[in-house]
Amino acid sequence: MSTEDREVILSIKHVDVTFETGHKKKLRAVKDANFDIYKGETFALVGESGSGKTTLGRAIMRINPCSAGEILFEGKRISGKISREEDRNVVRNIQMIFQDPAASLNERATIEYCVSEGLYNFHLYKDENERIEKVDRALESVGLLPEHKSRYPHEFSGGQRQRVGIARAMIMDPKFIVADEPISALDVSIRAQVLNLMNKLKAERNLTYLFIAHDLSVVRFIADRIAVIHLGEIVEIAESETLFKYPMHPYTVSLLSAVPMPDPIVEKTRHHIVYDPSKLEQTDEQRELREVRPGHFVFCTNNEFTRYREKMDRMEQEIG
Amino acid sequence: MDETKNVIISAKDIEVKFRVRDKYLTAIRNVSLDLYEGETFAIVGESGSGKSVFTKTFTGMLESNGTISNGSVMFHGTDLTKLRTDKDWEGIRGAKISTIFQDPMTSLNPIRTIGSQITEVIEKHQKISKAEAKQQAIEMMDRVGIPDAANRFDEYPFQYSGGMRQRIVIAIALSCHPEILICDEPTTALDVTIQAQIIKLIRDLQKELGFTTLYITHDLGVVANVADRVGVMYGGQIIEYGTVEEIFFDPRHPYTWALLSSLPQLGVKGEDLFYITGTPPSLFNEIKGDAFAPRNEHALNIDFQEEPPFFKVSDTHYAKTWLLDPRAPKLEKPEVIHDLHEKIKLMTDKGGAFHVD
Numbered sequence: 277m278s279t280e281d282r283e284v285i286l287s288i289k290h291v292d293v294t295f296e297t298g299h300k301k302k303l304r305a306v307k308d309a310n311f312d313i314y315k316g317e318t319f320a321l322v323g324e325s326g327s328g329k330t331t332l333g334r335a336i337m338r339i340n341p342c343s344a345g346e347i348l349f350e351g352k353r354i355s356g357k358i359s360r361e362e363d364r365n366v367v368r369n370i371q372m373i374f375q376d377p378a379a380s381l382n383e384r385a386t387i388e389y390c391v392s393e394g395l396y397n398f399h400l401y402k403d404e405n406e407r408i409e410k411v412d413r414a415l416e417s418v419g420l421l422p423e424h425k426s427r428y429p430h431e432f433s434g435g436q437r438q439r440v441g442i443a444r445a446m447i448m449d450p451k452f453i454v455a456d457e458p459i460s461a462l463d464v465s466i467r468a469q470v471l472n473l474m475n476k477l478k479a480e481r482n483l484t485y486l487f488i489a490h491d492l493s494v495v496r497f498i499a500d501r502i503a504v505i506h507l508g509e510i511v512e513i514a515e516s517e518t519l520f521k522y523p524m525h526p527y528t529v530s531l532l533s534a535v536p537m538p539d540p541i542v543e544k545t546r547h548h549i550v551y552d553p554s555k556l557e558q559t560d561e562q563r564e565l566r567e568v569r570p571g572h573f574v575f576c577t578n579n580e581f582t583r584y585r586e587k588m589d590r591m592e593q594e595i596g
Numbered sequence: 597m598d599e600t601k602n603v604i605i606s607a608k609d610i611e612v613k614f615r616v617r618d619k620y621l622t623a624i625r626n627v628s629l630d631l632y633e634g635e636t637f638a639i640v641g642e643s644g645s646g647k648s649v650f651t652k653t654f655t656g657m658l659e660s661n662g663t664i665s666n667g668s669v670m671f672h673g674t675d676l677t678k679l680r681t682d683k684d685w686e687g688i689r690g691a692k693i694s695t696i697f698q699d700p701m702t703s704l705n706p707i708r709t710i711g712s713q714i715t716e717v718i719e720k721h722q723k724i725s726k727a728e729a730k731q732q733a734i735e736m737m738d739r740v741g742i743p744d745a746a747n748r749f750d751e752y753p754f755q756y757s758g759g760m761r762q763r764i765v766i767a768i769a770l771s772c773h774p775e776i777l778i779c780d781e782p783t784t785a786l787d788v789t790i791q792a793q794i795i796k797l798i799r800d801l802q803k804e805l806g807f808t809t810l811y812i813t814h815d816l817g818v819v820a821n822v823a824d825r826v827g828v829m830y831g832g833q834i835i836e837y838g839t840v841e842e843i844f845f846d847p848r849h850p851y852t853w854a855l856l857s858s859l860p861q862l863g864v865k866g867e868d869l870f871y872i873t874g875t876p877p878s879l880f881n882e883i884k885g886d887a888f889a890p891r892n893e894h895a896l897n898i899d900f901q902e903e904p905p906f907f908k909v910s911d912t913h914y915a916k917t918w919l920l921d922p923r924a925p926k927l928e929k930p931e932v933i934h935d936l937h938e939k940i941k942l943m944t945d946k947g948g949a950f951h952v953d
Contacts, residue, residue, distance in 0.1 A: 324787035325758070433875045434643070463642040464814060468858040468871035475868070490787060493817075496949060497863035516865075520949035533952040534788040536817025538859050539940035540840040543820040546944065548792035549952060595947040 285315040285452060285484050286336065290345035291355070293331050305331040307508040308345070310565065313452075318478065318485040320499035320516070322492060322531070328508040329488045333454045336486065337372055349452070368398060371445035375457040377437035381429040387440055388425040391415065394448045414447040415440075417480075418473060435466035439473065446477065456488045471498055493535050496520055501571075504528045506551075510565065514572040522591050524574045524584045527551045556580070602633040604808050605654065605693075605776060610667035610677075612649055612658065621879045623649045623662070625832040631776070631808055636799075638811040638819045638840075640855070641829030644876055647812045650829070651778050653677065654810075655689045691721045694769035698781040700761035704753040710737075711749035714768050721772045736767040740797060759790035766797065773805060780812045795821055816859060820844060825912070828852050831877045831887030838913030845936055847929060848907075848915035850895075851888045857932045861950075862939065870932055886917065894919070894927055 293306040306328040313319045323329040334340040336347055338354065347355040354366050371394075374380035381390050391411050394400070401407035412422045418439040429437055438458065445453060455474070459467040475498065477483060489495050495502055496516060503513045504527065512525040523529045530551035537543050557577050565573040566581045574584050612624035623646045631637055641647045652658050653669055656679055669676040671688070679685055697703045705713060714733040715726070722729075730749070737745035740763040753761055762782065769777060779798065783791035799822065802809055811822055819826055820840065827837040828851065836849040847853055856862075857870040874891040877883050886892070889899035898904075898918050907920035918924055928934075943950045 324789065435875075464816070464855060465642060465858045465872035467860065468863075468869035471860070471863075472868045472871060491860075492788070494860045497860045497865060497869065517949075521947065523952065529952050530789055532950060534792040535861075535950055536788075536791075536815065536821055537940050537944060537950060538816045538820050538844065538856065538861055539937055540820045540823070540844055541937055542940050542944050543817065548789070548796065550793070551789065 282314040282317075284312045285350060286313040286486070287348040287351075288312070288332070288336075288345070289348065291332070291335060291342045291347060292344035293328070293335050293340050294343040305508050306335065309505075309510055310345075311503060311510065311513055313484060313486060315451075315484055316478075316482050317500040318487055318498055320487040320489060320495040320502045321505055322489055322495055322502055323505035324490055324531075326507070327505045329490075329505050330456055332505070333372075333456050333486060333488050336454055337370065338366070364398065368394075368448050369450050370452045370454065371448050371450040373438075373441055373445055373453060373455040373458045376461045377434065377441045378429070378461075380441055381437060381444075383429050385428075386425065387415075387420075387427055387429070387432075390429065390440060391425075391443050391447055394444065398448075400448075410447055414443040417446055417477065418443045433466070434462050435469050438462060438466075438470050442470075442473065442477070446481075449481075450483070452484045452486070454486045454488070457490070458487075459494065460490070467494070474498065491535075492520075492531055504531065509563075509575060511575040512573065513565065518569070518572055521595065522569075522572070522588060524568060524572070524587065525576070526555065527553075603630045604633045604671070606630045606670045607650075607653070608668050608670070610650065610653055610669065611665045612646075612653060612662055613665045614659070614662045616661065616880075619880055622882075623832050623879055624653075625883070626667070627829075627832075627834050628667075629827065629834065629837075631810060634802075634806055634808055635824045636802065636809040636811060636822050637825045637827065638813060638823035639827045639829055639834075640813055640816060640819050642814055642855075642876065644879075645829040646832040646879075647829045648780055651695075651780065651810060651812055654776070654778060655693050655695055656685050657689070657695070687721075690717060690774075691772045692774055693776045693778065694772070694774040695778040695780060696762075696765050696769050696782045699785045700758060700765045701753065701785075703765050704761060706753050709750050709752055710756065710764055714764070714771055717768050718771050732771065733767075736771050737764070739801070740764070740767045740770075741793075742767075758786055759793060762786060762790075762794055763797065766794075766801070770801060770805065770807075774807055776808045776810060777802075778810045778812070781814070782811075783818065784813070784815070791818070798822070816844075816856065817861070828855065831883060832879055833887065833916065835888070835917070836915040838909065838915075842910065842913040846909070846913070847933070848909055848913075848920060849888075849917045850892045850919065852915075853929050853933065854891075856936070857930050861943070862932050870930065896924060 288309050288311050291309045295303045295305055297303045309332055321329045331340055335342055342355045346353050388411055391414055392407055395407055420439055459470050487499060499516045502516050502519045503510050506527045512528045523532050530549045533549040557580055559577055561577045563575050563577055565575050568574050568584050568588055607629045610624050610627045614621045614623055627650055639647045653664055664677045711733055715729040718729040718732050734745045742748055783794050823840040826840050826843040827834045830851050836852050854872045863869045872891050877887050885901050886899040886904055889895040896918050904916050904918045906914040906916050908914055919927055942948050945951055
């Protein structure tokens with residue numbers, strides 16, 4: 277699929293996020309992240325704990341400041357200092373769904389308050405009636421009932437709570453959603469509900485998702501494009517099907533081999549490939565994201581690039 | 597599996613109740629289970645299905661408001677449900693039956709060295725000198741894959757990564773050569789690549805040391821990897837059990853169907869994933885009939901009235917559903933999980949989404 281003619285909604289330009297970890301010590305949690313997210317797609321950021329995936333998500337939410345580079349939303353810079361007006365615009369348009377719905381909802385507030393909080397902050401309603409109507413509609417869109425309004429978060433199951441978390445984001449009518457591991461804390465059967473709901477809302481409202489996850493099996497089902505991040509570096513970006521069919525970077529291969537498959541015959545004969553960075557080319561050359569095939573980027577040196585292209589040729593011949 | 601099949605531990609008609617304020621919650625409802633020596637049995641279920649609570653009766657670690665109100669757990673001629681004090685448990689808990697918990701950060705003491713936490717267990721259960729205990733501890737650390745074990749003996753948990761910490765927890769659990777190792781979601785808090793390593797480690801150690809493993813997990817992928825036999829839990833009961841192949845390729849209970857069908861690995865892009873409607877039953881109320889009936893689209897009338905018995909599918913495979921009654925209508929498992937093996941094989945063979953070279 278060609279990507280050139282698609283509208284870019286969010287642009288991450290050479291972004292670094294650095295934390296001070298003590299006197300004169302710094303940790304570069306995100307290193308030179310550089311990619312675009314297109315309008316209407318689900319872009320997944322996949323990595324293990326400590327890879328910087330959440331940090332990057334939080335940089336987009338402007339919770340973590342970028343120490344280098346910039347982030348553009350609909351062509352306008354949203355990182356660093358921006359005017360109050362734009363700030364409000366960004367907060368409305370970029371919303372977040374969190375991992376643990378039990379921790380992200382105020383346990384002493386009713387669902388009505390939890391969901392209306394954004395409306396209150398931005399006075400997005402003419403009168404009480406309109407606010408209540410909006411809350412009802414938001415709850416309905418996530419499959420909850422108006423009568424749930426007066427209840428408290430603890431009265432809900434995990435899946436329902438996550439729906440409240442989604443309703444809270446949806447009521448702002450955002451264009452872009454950062455979903456940080458939205459289903460990791462949920463049970464298998466509930467996961468499917470929430471994934472279906474996210475897909476439904478995306479189709480209805482032409483939303484764009486940045487879906488942060490550690491689980492490749494889930495990502496394959498929901499994402500259009502995937503970026504794999506390892507220790508702050510994006511090592512591979514590709515269309516979802518391509519990434520699974522032609523994984524290039526050894527770290528991606530390792531992640532793929534670690535996905536447990538629900539089949540005892542297959543699973544008992546599979547072996548996990550351990551990622552060993554010392555097997556990469558040892559050189560001072562700066563690695564960068566290079567395009568192995570249109571839209572398929574791998575983080576590599578020049579020599580590795582040649583090797584990946586050869587590997588790609590070989591695989592394409594074998595698989596077709 | 598082996599032909600001799602010595603039962604090592606046998607739970608019979610276990611019922612566990614918790615007192616919560618003025619009400620009683622029945623967390624486990626008449627569960628029986630025999631574990632065979634040397635096998636890996638996996639209990640799979642969602643949160644609240646009672647899988648952890650059930651296995652806690654094997655080590656007497658129920659929370660203080662919980663009681664075993666019925667049943668017995670026979671282990672080497674002792675009924676474990678009759679043990680009350682910590683002294684009664686000495687020599688069994690931690691020595692013959694060990695547990696690995698989910699989060700290694702909470703099961704290790706953050707302000708004591710790794711080494712002292714391992715030797716503590718060895719010294720407690722074996723009458724040996726400090727030096728010998730240290731020697732054994734270092735050997736054990738080595739065995740679970742801690743590089744440079746002797747030098748890392750005096751380090752603290754925070755100096756270890758999550759995966760390394762879980763290796764230490766395993767080392768502690770195995771330091772007294774238990775006969776049964778209970779793994780309660782041992783990899784849920786870990787990354788997938790680390791998960792694969794820890795699972796392999798437990799499997800290798802089991803081969804080497806010959807203990808029996810009881811796995812508790814909600815992840816069917818993990819079950820497929822580790823288990824010889826599987827029990828599926830729902831609403832405080834085991835509702836189906838059999839060999840791992842029987843459970844994955846020939847499941848009979850609608851809940852097992854639903855669980856397998858909702859796996860994202862089987863999802864087709866652009867289509868909705870299968871999901872189970874409704875919520876699990878409240879265990880405060882008495883459950884009438886089949887606990888899964890209200891969420892089961894195939895539920896029969898009798899499912900709401902009478903609890904189904906276990907029906908025999910094969911010598912090793914039993915399921916607690918009225919669908920297996922000869923009078924019940926014949927129902928096929930859902931389309932998604934038909935030919936499961938062929939589907940997964942396509943995914944993992946050359947050209948498939950989960951194939952790796």
